Amino acid sequence: MNWxxxxxxxxxxxxxxxxxxxxxxxxxxxSYVLLDYGQPDRPDGSNGPRLIVExxxxxxxxWRCETFDWADxxxxxxxxxxxxxxxxxxxxxxxxxxxxxxxxxxxxxxxxHANVAVWDVSHAGRWDSLIGSK
Numbered sequence: 280m281n282w283x284x285x286x287x288x289x290x291x292x293x294x295x296x297x298x299x300x301x302x303x304x305x306x307x308x309x310s311y312v313l314l315d316y317g318q319p320d321r322p323d324g325s326n327g328p329r330l331i332v333e334x335x336x337x338x339x340x341x342w343r344c345e346t347f348d349w350a351d352x353x354x355x356x357x358x359x360x361x362x363x364x365x366x367x368x369x370x371x372x373x374x375x376x377x378x379x380x381x382x383x384x385x386x387x388x389x390x391x392h393a394n395v396a397v398w399d400v401s402h403a404g405r406w407d408s409l410i411g412s413k
Contacts, residue, residue, distance in 0.1 A: 312384045
């Protein structure tokens with residue numbers, strides 16, 4: 280997708296509309312989508328996103344740095360009303376930038392069969408005070 284770059288005013292308005300839909304929403308969940316560093320070659324041969332639930336991985340998250348968190352693919356925001364927004368960036372090319380869109384990360388950022396790690400960070404320290412807030 281190339282959603283960060285726009286060529287005219289109509290596209291600017293369309294991109295802003297997606298951001299405005301999130302403003303004032305109550306967050307219910309936040310997820311980070313990362314390359315699956317924990318299991319680059321999956322022993323069971325499976326493909327697709329892997330929700331991180333193992334205690335050993337959760338105890339030492341790949342995305343945690345001392346002063347910030349990082350997600351190398353996307354950050355997904357779910358609202359209390361069920362709407363889902365994704366913040367990511369365009370693939371390298373002529374135009375690159377960060378975008379926000381009302382769309383789930385799956386399909387918008389990564390293919391259904393992509394080996395990515397999906398971390399629910401809703402209660403992971405930096406987001407817990409924002410969940411349930413406007």
